[in-house]
Amino acid sequence: xxxxxxxxxxxxxxxxxxxxxxxxxxxxxxxxxxxxxxxxxxxxxxxxxxxxxxxxxxxxxxxxxxxxxxxxxxxxxxxxxxxxxxxxxxxxxxxxxxxxxxxxxxxxxxxxxxxxxxxxxxxxxxxxxxxxxxxxxxxxxxxxxxxxxxxxxxxxxxxxxxxxxxxxxxxxxxxxxxxxxxxxxxxxxxxxxxxxxxxxxxxxxxxxxxxxxxxxxxxxxxxxxxxxxxxxxxxxxxxxxxxxxxxxxxxxxxxxxxxxxxxxxxxxxxxxxxxxxxxxxxxxxxxxxxxxxxxxxxxxxxxxxxxxxxxxxxxxxxxxxxxxxxxxxxxxxxxxxxxxxxxxxxxxxxxxxxxxxxxxxxxxxxxxxxxxxxxxxxxxxxxxx
Ligand code: GLA
Numbered sequence: 001x002x003x004x005x006x007x008x009x010x011x012x013x014x015x016x017x018x019x020x021x022x023x024x025x026x027x028x029x030x031x032x033x034x035x036x037x038x039x040x041x042x043x044x045x046x047x048x049x050x051x052x053x054x055x056x057x058x059x060x061x062x063x064x065x066x067x068x069x070x071x072x073x074x075x076x077x078x079x080x081x082x083x084x085x086x087x088x089x090x091x092x093x094x095x096x097x098x099x100x101x102x103x104x105x106x107x108x109x110x111x112x113x114x115x116x117x118x119x120x121x122x123x124x125x126x127x128x129x130x131x132x133x134x135x136x137x138x139x140x141x142x143x144x145x146x147x148x149x150x151x152x153x154x155x156x157x158x159x160x161x162x163x164x165x166x167x168x169x170x171x172x173x174x175x176x177x178x179x180x181x182x183x184x185x186x187x188x189x190x191x192x193x194x195x196x197x198x199x200x201x202x203x204x205x206x207x208x209x210x211x212x213x214x215x216x217x218x219x220x221x222x223x224x225x226x227x228x229x230x231x232x233x234x235x236x237x238x239x240x241x242x243x244x245x246x247x248x249x250x251x252x253x254x255x256x257x258x259x260x261x262x263x264x265x266x267x268x269x270x271x272x273x274x275x276x277x278x279x280x281x282x283x284x285x286x287x288x289x290x291x292x293x294x295x296x297x298x299x300x301x302x303x304x305x306x307x308x309x310x311x312x313x314x315x316x317x318x319x320x321x322x323x324x325x326x327x328x329x330x331x332x333x334x335x336x337x338x339x340x341x342x343x344x345x346x347x348x349x350x351x352x353x354x355x356x357x358x359x360x361x362x363x364x365x366x367x368x369x370x371x372x373x374x375x376x377x378x379x380x381x382x383x384x385x
Pocket of ligand 1: 169
């Protein structure tokens with residue numbers, strides 16, 4: 001892929017790329033809406049990437065070609081604002097904006113981007129684009145950002161420039177992902193551990209089900225959940241708790257009477273999800289995929305009923321998963337309100353499970369879903385020429 005894109009770059013800009021970088025999208029195995037609540041997550045990178053190729057210019061101009069759309073954007077530095085028509089450009093603008101704020105002067109760039117991560121599918125194509133851009137510029141200009149800084153710069157571009165108040169999980173896994181491994185991340189300390197996650201030898205597959213629902217509510221409801229969770233924690237602090245992670249599943253039930261109903265539900269999800277992430281890591285260390293599957297189902301129930309970020313199309317995946325014994329577990333992945341879900345299935349039912357979902361989705365009049373049969377891939381990389 002890199003070779004073909006280098007040719008495309010040369011054709012368009014009449015020079016060779018000086019750097020070729022790429023970063024993966026992700027699934028989150030478990031630990032949803034816990035990252036910004038300073039809890040635990042267990043994501044994994046997928047083998048679909050976003051590529052970023054660049055060469056320097058000296059005229060202060062940025063020219064970006066988005067190969068998927070056959071579109072271009074060009075503007076002068078410093079960044080004056082967002083593009084209204086080319087959404088994809090804003091992730092790169094955001095990164096350049098953060099770099100400028102950090103005093104890194106870029107003399108100008110030719111850029112070509114190409115993506116294999118499905119867009120607006122809840123698989124973190126935006127984090128992959130940000131990370132590929134930062135890691136590429138980091139090596140092109142020998143800036144010396146550490147891997148953690150790279151993830152944080154991506155998050156800052158998204159939070160403060162693009163305007164989505166996401167946590168750090170997506171950028172972190174895009175940098176730190178490893179082949180056939182998940183990453184257990186403590187979002188408070190940023191300590192992380194590579195957890196072997198090899199499915200093939202177990203006769204298992206991770207199937208991605210993209211609902212293709214347009215997520216209109218995603219960012220407004222996401223921000224609302226963030227603030228509800230904060231309000232719940234403020235209340236809980238009055239009883240002496242510092243963080244959701246200090247509260248046990250039994251303890252949170254006892255606080256039910258102290259919290260307004262919605263706030264209690266949000267808190268219950270975060271507390272129980274943190275517990276499930278730890279249990280999932282334990283299950284993986286015992287090669288117990290049956291137990292892992294159960295935890296995926298429980299996670300979905302909690303996201304549907306307590307955090308209330310699911311939708312009928314995502315619930316369908318869960319319901320079909322519950323009907324099919326060879327589906328060990330299924331749940332929504334990412335922010336919710338549409339986007340994608342994941343199902344841990346035995347190899348032999350992969351196709352019949354897809355057929356079942358297609359049939360049931362059609363019956364309900366849902367948009368036709370898409371499926372991706374992914375492998376767990378590598379984190380970001382960059383090669384300088
Ligand atoms: C989105 C955000 C992440 C995380 C998930 C929900 O993917 O970008 O930071 O909050 O939603 O777990």
